[in-house]
Amino acid sequence: MKRGKKYIEAAKLIDRGTLYDAADAVSLVKKVAVAKFDETVEAHIRLGVDGRHADQQVRGAVVLPHGTGKTVKVLVFAKGDKVAEAEAAGADFVGGDELIPKIQNEGWLDFDVVVATPDMMGVVGRLGRVLGPKGLMPNPKAGTVTMDVAKAIQDIKAGKIEYRLDKTNIIHVPVGKVSFSQEQLSENFETLMGAIIKAKPAAAKGQYLRSVTLSSTMGPGVKVSTTKLG
Structure with missing residues (x-):
């Protein structure tokens, strides 16, 4: 080189x-x-x-x-009252099933971190082939599979x-x-x-x-x- x-x-x-x-x-x-x-x-x-x-x-x-000095875009998979909680905490995108075709078929990946509530992992699992290789799959060890979506978002935005x-x-x-x-x-x-x-x-x-x-x-x-x- x-x-x-x-x-x-x-x-x-x-x-x-x-x-x-x-x-x-x-x-x-x-x-x-x-x-x-x-x-x-x-x-x-x-x-x-x-x-x-x-x-x-x-x-x-x-x-x-x-x-990190970088503005991080957060996508949250949630339902019920967790949707409003995620939006209030500053999530850039919040959704559920309707996001599957957008990511899978249209190749939409305009986010840096994915957070999901445990009850949404069945939905997120369908995106494993897309999110996995890019290191975007939510993971309990990384704190991105959680019911406390507000804290997860705040931590991610804080660095x-x-x-x-x-x-x-x-x-x-x-x-x-x-x-x-x-x-x-x-x-x-x-x-x-x-x-x-x-x-x-x-x-x-x-x-x-x-x-x-x-x-x-x-x-x-x-x-x-x-x-x-x-």
């Missing part, structure tokens, strides 16, 4: 062989973000688990204290993010924007890492945190020392 001049110059500021303290890593990521837009800062966490085994899965959600292992046992999650202050990014990152460390499966053997890298959307990665992260 051909890299631009700005990227190459930025990459020179990073010592590839160094594991940086979290605060120094955040500072470097901000420094080497050279795109003309407000890049997202992402954490890439490689874990010493095998996600193919159910007892070594790592999945959950955490509310970042300073949010709740979901984390889960990909097929290579790496978690990729946003921790904010380059325009955030160093303190805001550091606090978000520490909150995320605290949640992932807490989510360590009992079946995980050996070193849990294999590697942690921070990068901006278009910038080079900065390796973070895991010794102080737990």
Whole structure:
């Protein structure tokens, strides 16, 4: 992959062989973000688990204290008085059966998170093939299958993010924007890492945190020392 001049110059500021303290890593990521837009800062966490085994899965959600800097659109599947509750809490879209053909046949996916009450999961289950591969399927572990739709919506709008292992046992999650202050990014990152460390499966053997890298959307990665992260 051909890299631009700005990227190459930025990459020179990073010592590839160094594991940086979290605060120094955040500072470097901000420094080497050279795109003309407000890049997202992402954490890439490689874990010493095998996600193919159910007892070594790592999945959950955490509310970042300073949010992600992104406006999140929430779709809620609900019925009865839960519809009004969802609308009052700030859901962008609320509905039931009538949304199935819109999503299935028309390819409507103008939302970032899906929340559902447990009694609507039969309906949502019919969308598994569409929502599943995109990571949009509601899940009790992530707090998106709940009767308390108001709290779920408020948490998501406040900066709740979901984390889960990909097929290579790496978690990729946003921790904010380059325009955030160093303190805001550091606090978000520490909150995320605290949640992932807490989510360590009992079946995980050996070193849990294999590697942690921070990068901006278009910038080079900065390796973070895991010794102080737990």
